[in-house]
Amino acid sequence: MPSNSRGTFRGGPHRGTSRSTPAAVPTAGANTTFGGRRGGGPNQRGELCRFLLRGGCKFATTCQYSHNIPRTEGSIDARPPSERQVEVPTTLHAPKTVQASPTVQASVTNFPGLANDQFSKVEMNLTPGQTFHSLRNYLEESFRFRTPNQVYHFLSIVCCANTQNSSWTAKEGQCMIKVHLHELVQGNGIVRLADIIRLPKDTTWPWSFQRGYIPIFTYMTSDWVVKSTLNSDVNALYGLFHNNFPIIRNTVETNMRNLMAARSFKDGSRSFSGKQIFKVLFVALFEYLTRFKEAPVTNPSVRDFTEQIVEWFDQWIVALDSTPPFEDKCTACDEAEREFIIENLRHDKERVLRIIRRGQTVVLNSHAQTSYRLLNNVDPGLVAILERNFDFDGPGEFCETGPRHDNDPADIEMIRVAPTRDELLCEDEPYLPANFFEAPHFHDPRSAERLLDIQFRLLREELTSPIRLAVHLIVEDLKKSKSGATTLSKILNSHGGRYAAPATAQESVMFSVFTDVTFQPPGLSNRGISVGIEFDTPPGRARSGQAGARAEYWEQVSKKRLMQDGLVALIWKDHIGNIDVYVGTVASSGRDLVDCAKANGGQDRVSIRVSFFDAKANIRIVQALQSRYESNDIRVLIEAPVFYEAIRPFLEALKREPELLPFSQYLSLQSMEELRQTIINPPLYSRSPGFSFELKDLFPPAAGVESLQLTTRDPDSIANARTRLIQASRLDPSQAEAVVDSLTREVALIQGPPGTGKSYTGLELIRVLIKNDVSPILLVAFTNHALDHMLKGVLDSGITRSIVRLGSRFSMDERLAKYSLEEIEKEAGRSRLEYSGKSAYRDMKELESQMKALMDDITSHRVSSSHIEQRISLAYPHHHGELFRHPPSWISAIAPKPSDAQEGWKIAGGSPNQEQSIIDFWLNCGEFKFLETQLQKGTKAKASRQASDSNAFGVLGKGDGGTKATGENFLQDFMRKHGLKKVPKIPTTSRALEDLLKIPKVWNMSQSEQAVLHEAWSLKACDLTNASQIQDFEGFRQSHNGASQTHKEITEQVRSRVFPPR
Known part of the structure; x- marks a missing residue:
């Protein structure tokens, strides 16, 4: 193969350019986008009221926006999704206005097999606005179901949030599902669903299982629900399944047993197919088991329930071909179509069975594994050593002495990615499995669980080993700090530095x-x-x-x-x-x-x-x-020494449910013989009956190729496409081979020396996928430069401009900056979903302010007066009685009372946050300040009288009470009213603390003595304040964590509207 200069796309400007665009296809310009837009565009004041879409408008008939909700025509675009104008770009996606071949449109978009919703049917095609408006009555607090028809109608409305509903566009679905879920989960909707689940047990009405129960599973398994990022809401929905499982099991088994005996799923004149019923049951079980890991323990009968559903499914498949056949729409499908449906359902069945039977997996002993080990060229001595180590030193409970520490379970899902204290201080070596097929392991040899376990433990060891060794070195030095000089002591004396492991250390760090x-x-x-x-x-x-x-x-x-x-x-x-x-x-x-x-x-x-x-x-x-x-x-x-965030996301991904691992049948460990016999299937979507790739865009205009179909299930079609591409396409022979092999395999690897056209081949593959409406496409590269190089090639070749560049804008090429996720979000504008996240954001900010105020209290070391009172009431009851219950009468008259704060009274000159309590009054010497203030008034009044006496006419203005209205006379009168003959003097004594603790006369203490005693009481009461502060701290932290999680989920859901449904 001729070589090109590195970093350029092979083939020159002609070979890197797409064919001229047909007239029916708009020329690529600015961002090509996705999602439906209302037909005809908005009128000046004729667009639909947004408040009505949310379920009600307070302006009613005076609203300036339209309250006429269209059904299929008018301001709502009634065109099929393939003809609608597009709005938001995805990672790499074909413009929806491009007309793909009829077979592609029919098979990929509508044929069951690629999405859960394609197995279900929607009875009511309500718009989002109609859906929310219709749900309002059912969500009233006082509503109760009175008839079965109300149940059927409610479920039909709920199931309108479905990708099969042509009145809900992809963008509306992704934006509105939060509101829809919220209405059901946070409001009374989940109460209504719970009522319906329990209804068959409590009612004597004639009732339809197909119309009154299956729709619950249909909604729970719909694509917009199971693929939503709003995990808390979705988990709450599946909480209904978990908490009501005995009722659900009994209802499903009772009705399914009758339907299977009748050999028909029909409900009167309404037809139902087994593909619909078994699909939603298998997917609901899968989602339930993966979201509630404790399900097999909490509801142990879920195993028998699953096995029973599987048994009925197998019977249904056999009955489709029996005489007479099972009455089902699938009997009308041709052989290829039916087989494709059954293949999809079998996939759902098998993954649920693997989860249910996972708990029954046993550790394979050496004798059970000997048969396949002897067939491979593996050192038997090495295997024997590994077996011996595993028998005594496995993970968690498989270790002879038990778990090494608190982060050593056998199940990697229970392992925290970040190391724990016990783990870092543990001196035992971690369990590290051998990464080859013949090595011993506690999971099945060919299982995805074993693959993920090995990859997780080995990768995590790269992360934790350096810091574990570092901690060991520091701890060892700290233990020897009194015995002599250590590396750490030198660093401490230098106030910081680099620690190098000594030569005697097990590893260098x-x-x-x-x-x-x-x-x-x-x-x-x-x-x-x-x-x-x-x-x-x-x-x-x-x-x-x-x-x-x-x-x-x-x-x-x-x-x-x-x-x-x-x-x-x-x-x-x-x-x-x-x-x-x-x-x-x-x-x-x-x-x-x-x-x-x-x-x-x-x-x-x-x-x-x-x-x-x-x-x-x-x-x-x-x-x-x-x-x-x-x-x-x-x-x-x-x-x-190792950057945590560079590894953490991969470790978190490896901890996910093994059944979610794509292509596990190829990635799992296998023997060499099995690897040689492995057959890689074509992509699932390409196996849909009637689907074929159109490859005409790989030819130059001069070749005159109007069509070249590639059917991945037909060897003759594959051979013909390969020959035609080699003969006349823009690709050289090796590139043509690579393109055909990649299109006909689920997993493919293209390799070659620099300059041999790998990037160019990748571009042509993207062109084929885009032209055949196979999307979205995810491009991943080791470096930002490599990714940007490929994306610029996509733009230069005119393949598509519908791109979303993920990652930091600072690390991407300037030309691609406008395709960044952040920029596209700005262009898309705000959605209703974003407004629902504002409440969580406000909660976060309020909690942040409360935490700051709490930290101010903590750092000030101020002890709450209520805690001081609580402490001295137990430790010093006489002081408590004197201070709180028996203060002198004149002090009771001027001291603050609890009612003062409730009525809005404040101490003059006091702090806004100052506590209105008698102990604060005492500590601040309120009684002394009262005396000093009145005496100062008397001194000023006396000076004023002396000045006025020098005025010859001043006596005319005097009355009999003039000399009595002084502060000193006021104090004398005030004290007489409270039983004292004279005004008390302000104490100036300075006694020791031990004397003050013995003398309960707290109101006879000087200011300095009060301060000393209060400090002693504060020290004794600080444990109460500290405990209260810790409780507040934890409360704020947990509440903030919940609000932050809600805000994060909403933000991720808002971002998902940029991408089309998966």
Whole structure:
């Protein structure tokens, strides 16, 4: 094959350009988009009222927008989806205005096999507005079902949210499903569904299983529900299945037994097919079992229920060909069509069976595996060693001595990706499975579970091994700190530095150590809860006296160290000698670190924010902030040598349900003999009856090729396409072979030296898929440059402009910036779904403010007056009685009362947040201030009288009460009314604390004595305040986490409208 220069597309400008666009196809211009748009465009004030679409408009007949909801024509586009104008681009997708061949349109878009909804039927084609409006009466608090027809009608309305409903466009479905789910799950809709589930048990009405029960499963398994990112709402929906499973099982089994005996699923004159019923039952079971992992334990009969459904399914398949046949629409299908339907249903059946039977899997012993091991060229000694190790040192419960630590379960789904404290301190080696077929393992040899288990454990070891070794080194040095000099002690004396493992260490590792860690208050943000970690500036240029030099140093270093989402560990040795490890990720950005370094004191101390995985870490840090004493604890922060966020997403993906792994039949471990015999099937969509690829776009115009069909199930068609492409297409022979092989295989790999046209071949493959309306297409590359190079080729070749570039805009080519997800979201405008996320966002911000106020209280070390009262009532009852129940009469008259705060009274000059309690009045010497204020008034009045006496005419203005209206006389009168002959003097004594604790006369103490006693009481009561603050802290954190999760789900659902349905 002739070579080209690297980095260019093979074939030159002519070979990289598509054929001229047919007249029926619009020329590609700006972004080509997806989703339906209302026909005719909006009128000045004639567009449909948005509030009506939500279920009601408060303006009623005075509304300036239209309340006439069209059914199929008018302002709602009634054209089929293939003819509608498009709106939002996807990752790589063909323009919907392109007219594909009739066979492609019929088979890919409408033929059952590629989506759950294609097995169901929609009885009512209501628009979104009509759907929400029709649901309103059923969602009223007082509504109750009175007749079966009400049940059927309600379920028909619910099932309008379906991709088979031509009145709901893809964009409307993805945007409105949140509102639809919310109405059902958060409102009374889920109550109505629960009523319907329990109805067959409680009613004596004549009732239809097909119309009153199957639609529940139809909605639960619809594409917009099971593929929604709103997991909390979907899980709540499947919670109905979980909590009512005994009733569901009894209802389904009773009715299915009768239907199978009748050999028909018909309901009177209404026809129902087994493909519809078995599809929704299998998918509902699959979703239930994958969302509720405890289902087989909580509802153990789910196994028998599944086996019974499978048995009826197998009987139905046989009965379709029996004489007389089962009365079903599938009997009218031709052989290829029926086989395709059954193949799809068998796939659903098998994956549910594998989950149900997974708990019955047993560990294969060496004797059971000998038969296939002996057939392969594997060192028997190696296998014997692995078997012996596995027998004594497997994972979790398979280990002879039990789990090594708290993060060592056998099921990888239960393993936390980030290492735990016990795991990092554990000295036992982790369980690492061998990655070849003949090695021993506790999962079935050919299962996806075994593949995922091996890949997860080996990849996670790459992440955790360096930081585990680092923790071991630090902990070992901390334990030897009193016995002599260690590597850590040198770093502590230098106030930070790099730790290099000694030559005697098991493995070599080097990591950063940051010393003398102190804490700043935790705070809430969009990233969750984080804690301020302040530490010594490490030696070197970071300690420069010039702010600019420090900033330059951290700008360079922060690209590789202390990066956002990097893994760090706080190692904490307390004064007793106990050592704890808390793992978290860096929550602050590199820019925050640079700004901190530039500030005053940046040459000595810098800080970052860290989000810890364990709530215990946050609570202990809060307790440290609550403490009033200096700590002698040793706290250091170390950074993991491996970047956590680069590996975490892959580990999380490997923990998913094994049945969701695509192409597991090819990826799972197999023997060499099995690999040689593996046959890779054509793509599922290409096996639809009537489907064929149109390859005419691979030929230059001069070839005169008007059509070339490739049917992946027909060897003759494949051979003909291969020959014609080699002879006359724009592809050279090896490229033509690669294109045909890729189109006829589910999994394909194209390889070759640089410059041999791999990128060009990939472009032509994309062209074929786009022209045949096979989309969306996901392109993944190791580097941003490689991805951008391919996408620019797509644009230059005129294949499509409907592209969504994922990833950071800063890492992509400028030409592709307008195709970024963020830019497309801006162009798409706001959706109704976004407004529903504002409530969660407001909740987040309110909780963040409350957390900040709580941290202010904690750092001020202020103890609640109510907690002080509670403590002294138990420890010092006489003081409590004197202070709260028996204060002097004159003090009771001026002290604040609980009713004062309720009525809005405040202490003059007091803080807005000041507590209105008698203990605060006492601490602030309110009684002394009262006396001083009145005496000052008397002094001023006396001076005023002396001045007025010098005025000859002043006496004319005096009355008898003038001399009595002074502060001093007022005090004398005030005290007489309260039984005192004279005004009390302000105490000036200074007694010791032990004397004050013995003398309950708290109102006779001086200001300094009151302060000393109050401080002693505060120390005794601070545990109550601290406990209350910890409780508030946890409450705010958990509430914020819930609101943040809701906001995240809504944001992801909003973003999903950019992409067409999968």
